[in-house]
Amino acid sequence: MDLIELHDIRKTYRLGEVDLPVLMGVSLNVSRGEFVALMGSSGSGKSTLMNIVGCLDRPTAGAYWLDGREISKLNASERARLRNRMIGFVFQTFNLLPRTSALENVMMPLIYSRENLTDNQKKQRAVSLLEKVGLADRLDHLPSQLSGGQQQRVAIARSLINHPQVLLADEPTGNLDSRTNAELLQMLQQLNSSDGITILIVTHDPGVAQHARRTVYIKDGLIEQSLSI
Amino acid sequence: MHRYGILKTSLNALRRNVMRTMLTTLGIVIGVAAVITMTEIGNGASIAIQRTMASMGANTLVVIPGAANTGGINFGFGSLMTLTPQDADAIIEECPAVRSVAPIVRARTQLIFGNRNYVPTYLYGTTPAFLDIRDWTDLENGEAFTEHDVRNANKVCIIGRTIVRQLFGEESPIGKEIRIRNVAFKVVGVLRAKGANMMGMDQDDILLAPWTTIKYRVVASSLSAANQSNTNTGNSNEVNTLSQIYPNLQQNLYPVASSTEQTDTPQPIRFTNVDQILTAAQSASQIPSAMQQMTVLLRERHHLLIPDPDDFNIRDMTEITKAMSSTTELITKLLLCVAMISLVVGGIGIMNIMLVSVTERTREIGLRMAVGAAPSDILRQFLTEAVVLCLIGGTMGIMLGRSASYIVTSVLHWPTAASVGAIVVSVFVSASVGVIFGFYPAWKASRLDPIDALRYE
Numbered sequence: 001m002d003l004i005e006l007h008d009i010r011k012t013y014r015l016g017e018v019d020l021p022v023l024m025g026v027s028l029n030v031s032r033g034e035f036v037a038l039m040g041s042s043g044s045g046k047s048t049l050m051n052i053v054g055c056l057d058r059p060t061a062g063a064y065w066l067d068g069r070e071i072s073k074l075n076a077s078e079r080a081r082l083r084n085r086m087i088g089f090v091f092q093t094f095n096l097l098p099r100t101s102a103l104e105n106v107m108m109p110l111i112y113s114r115e116n117l118t119d120n121q122k123k124q125r126a127v128s129l130l131e132k133v134g135l136a137d138r139l140d141h142l143p144s145q146l147s148g149g150q151q152q153r154v155a156i157a158r159s160l161i162n163h164p165q166v167l168l169a170d171e172p173t174g175n176l177d178s179r180t181n182a183e184l185l186q187m188l189q190q191l192n193s194s195d196g197i198t199i200l201i202v203t204h205d206p207g208v209a210q211h212a213r214r215t216v217y218i219k220d221g222l223i224e225q226s227l228s229i
Numbered sequence: 230m231h232r233y234g235i236l237k238t239s240l241n242a243l244r245r246n247v248m249r250t251m252l253t254t255l256g257i258v259i260g261v262a263a264v265i266t267m268t269e270i271g272n273g274a275s276i277a278i279q280r281t282m283a284s285m286g287a288n289t290l291v292v293i294p295g296a297a298n299t300g301g302i303n304f305g306f307g308s309l310m311t312l313t314p315q316d317a318d319a320i321i322e323e324c325p326a327v328r329s330v331a332p333i334v335r336a337r338t339q340l341i342f343g344n345r346n347y348v349p350t351y352l353y354g355t356t357p358a359f360l361d362i363r364d365w366t367d368l369e370n371g372e373a374f375t376e377h378d379v380r381n382a383n384k385v386c387i388i389g390r391t392i393v394r395q396l397f398g399e400e401s402p403i404g405k406e407i408r409i410r411n412v413a414f415k416v417v418g419v420l421r422a423k424g425a426n427m428m429g430m431d432q433d434d435i436l437l438a439p440w441t442t443i444k445y446r447v448v449a450s451s452l453s454a455a456n457q458s459n460t461n462t463g464n465s466n467e468v469n470t471l472s473q474i475y476p477n478l479q480q481n482l483y484p485v486a487s488s489t490e491q492t493d494t495p496q497p498i499r500f501t502n503v504d505q506i507l508t509a510a511q512s513a514s515q516i517p518s519a520m521q522q523m524t525v526l527l528r529e530r531h532h533l534l535i536p537d538p539d540d541f542n543i544r545d546m547t548e549i550t551k552a553m554s555s556t557t558e559l560i561t562k563l564l565l566c567v568a569m570i571s572l573v574v575g576g577i578g579i580m581n582i583m584l585v586s587v588t589e590r591t592r593e594i595g596l597r598m599a600v601g602a603a604p605s606d607i608l609r610q611f612l613t614e615a616v617v618l619c620l621i622g623g624t625m626g627i628m629l630g631r632s633a634s635y636i637v638t639s640v641l642h643w644p645t646a647a648s649v650g651a652i653v654v655s656v657f658v659s660a661s662v663g664v665i666f667g668f669y670p671a672w673k674a675s676r677l678d679p680i681d682a683l684r685y686e
Contacts, residue, residue: 091596
C-alpha cells in the first residue's frame, strides 16, 4: 500500500447560495520516498488538494488513506495529532514566530508532541537539524536577523523536528531569489534521497518542478496528466 | 501537550511584548491594589469602630441577682442576694467565652475631702478587671489598685474627672485621702475622661475601690437589699459621727426566720454577696455562648433544679452590639462593591487586549495548528496567558496595595490592618478574572480554521 492514497476526492465550497466545486474527483497515489511536484495555474485547486493531503481540511467526498489509515472522517483534534506526527509543512511565507530565536522556532512543534523528551533531548534534536540545514552558527538569531533563504531553512528544520513521513511544501521558493532557490531545492532533494522523506511540493514554476521525480498537473479540479522522469 | 510546555509558551508570548503585557496588567494591578488598600483601611476602620464600641461596653454582659418575691410583692431584679464573689471566680475559670470578670459592690454615699463634699453617681467596689472590661486601663494619672489591694481590703481608690473637679478643683488628687463614711481612702489614680454614656449618665462621676473594702468597711451589706430605703435614710445620722471607724449599721444579711420557717426552708449560708457581676465576652460574636455558659454554670453553682427559674439575670448590650455589627457589615459590603467594580474593569481590559492579541497572532495560531496543536491546546494556551497576566497583575497589585496602605498609615495616620484574607481573595479573584475574561478570546482563537488563519494578512 502506498503512503498516500487519494480516491475520488471531491471538495465543494459553499459560498452563500452557490456551490463552488473545487476538486471534482481527484485520485492520486504517492508511494514512500517519492518526490512529487504538484503544478497548476492559480485557482486550479492545487492548494485545496494540498490542504486535504496535509490533513488541514476534510474532503466533501472521497477517501484518503495516509499510511494505511482512512483519515477523511477524523475530527479536528485527531487530525492535529496526525499532522504533528506524520506531516511537516513548509510555507511560502516561512511563518516563523517573530521575536523568537531560530532554535526555539525549530523546537516549537515539540510542545504539541506526544513524545516524552527531556529539554536537553529536544534541544539536541533541534540543534542537529539546524546543523543539517547549515545554520549551526545562527541558533540564537531572530527571524528578523536572517535572510529569506535562511528563514526558509529554519522552517525546513522546524518541519523535520517530529521525524515526519511526508514533507508538504507550498510554493517554498515563491519568496526567494533564484540562487537561494537552487540551494533550497538541492536541500529538499538531499532530504528525499538520503533520508527517504516523501516530499510533495506545490509550485507553478516549471524550473522548480524539474527537481521532482514526478510532476502532477492539475487543472480545473482534475488531474490532467502525471509525468515521471 | 505538557502543562510545563503550555506555561513556557505563554510566558514567551507575554515576554515578546513586554510593554503591552505591562499595560494590560495595569488594570488588574490597580484593581487588586484598590481592593487590598480599601480592605486594609476598612479593616482598620472597623477595628477602630469595634474598639470604640467596646469602650462603650458592647461586649459587656451584666449578671444581676434575681427578683426577691416575698408575700406576693416583687422587689425587682437585683433584690435577691444570690451572687457571690466565688461565682465571679468560677465564671472566669470555667467559661471560655468570657474574657474578663469583675464583681461589683455598689454604694451611694457621701465623699468628703477637706471642706468639700459630694455624692457620686457611681461608687463601685470592684477588682482591677473592671477597668479592662470597660476599656479604661490607661489612667490619666497614677495607677489602678491591684488584686493585692482587693485581697487585703486596702483603703485605696481611683476616681473619675467629675469627682476630681468637685472635690479637688485644680489640685492634684493623687495621694490625698477622701473620707467615705469616715473611712479614709487614699486616691491612687485618676481615670481618663469618658463623658456621658448613651443614657446621658456621666461616666466620669465614678469612684472605684476594692470591693472588699467597700463591702466590709463601707456598706457592710448590699444596698440592693430589699429594704433599700431604710439603709439610705440611716446615712445622715451615722456618717458624721467622728468616733466611728466602721459603719455601725450592721444589718442582718438575711431576714431572721422563725424556727418553723427555718425547718421548713433551710437557707443556704452565704458569707458575702455582690450586687452584680460585670463580665466581658471574648468578642461580640461570642456573646451568646458566653451567656449560655454562664447560665449553665450559675444554675449549677446555685443548685437550681430543672423546673426552678433562674435566680439571676444576664443582660447584654443588644442595641450597641447590633449597631456595631451593622456598621462593620456595611463597611464590608461597601468595600466589596468597590472591589467588584475595579476588578471587572480590569478584567474587561484583559479581555480587550487578549482579543487584539488573538487577531494579531492569527497566523501564529494557524501555524501552531498546522504543526499539530489541537483546538484544546490553543484554548489552553490563551487561557493560561490570560491567567498568568492576571496573576502577575494580582501579585503586583498586592505589593502596591500593601505599600499604599502603609503610606496611608504613615502619612494620613489612618488606622489600617493587614488582612491575609484580602490577599488570598485577591489572588483567587484575579485568577478567576483571567479565566472568565480570557475564555472568550481563547475560545475564539481555538475556533479558527488553520487554513484561513495561515493565509490571514
